[in-house]
Amino acid sequence: MQARNSADKQGVAGRARSFTETGRRAQIVAAAIDVIAEVGYQRASFAKIAQRAGLSSTGMISYHFDGRDDLMREVVAEAMRVADGYLRPRIEAHESYAARLRTSIEGNLDLLAEYPNHLAAIGEVLGNLRGGDPGMVAFTEGMEKILAFQVEQIRKGQAAGEFGDFDPWVMMRAIRAAIDDVVRRAGQEPGLDARAIGRELADLFDRATRKTP
Secondary structure (H helix, E strand, O other): OOOOHHHHHHHHHHOOOOOHHHHHHHHHHHHHHHHHHHHHOOOOOOHHHHHOOOOOOOHHHHHHHHHHHHHHHHHHHHHHHHHHHHHHHHHOOOOOHHHHHHHHHHHHHHHHOOOOHHHHHHHHHHOOOOOOOOOHHHHHHHHHHHHHHHHHHHHHHHHOOEOEEEEEHHHHHHHHHHHHHHHHHHHHOOOOOHHHHHHHHHHHHHHHHEEOO
């Protein structure tokens, strides 16, 4: 079966995908995430992904996606959607800036414990995509927007008297680097207790950001 172009995949005259088509795409993406997490980006062939998804042939993947890069971009997008859906409600359930910061740190590592394959897969994909690839660009822009929002939240917390006097940008970069390092370590140590590390990091950065008399 030949791969269709993007317009064809959206249907005639840009019609929305059917429930079945949407479900099949989600099934393929889920299988791709698991395979990439297990064998790495380079070895994640369509054959392995089709087998994991229970598909009769790789042609089903080619029908729904415009090649490997298209599928990999959707893997990144799905991982970002899962992360947002997991973290946003937990963070927004708190009103204080300090509580939101703690929840964000713990939540990121709870996310790692809950969806280890998603975070492993996104790391593998982004480590192999070219800098100008649309998936890489979208992820980078998305992360920069999140960082800018978090920096602004720190500034507001400082103005509200919840945080001490420090550079919010430097602090958020340090927090992000610490979380990313745990994600990398988890890929090498399957038994790593990400939740416990999350609590410890939250305590550490609570002390670092807290306003002292």
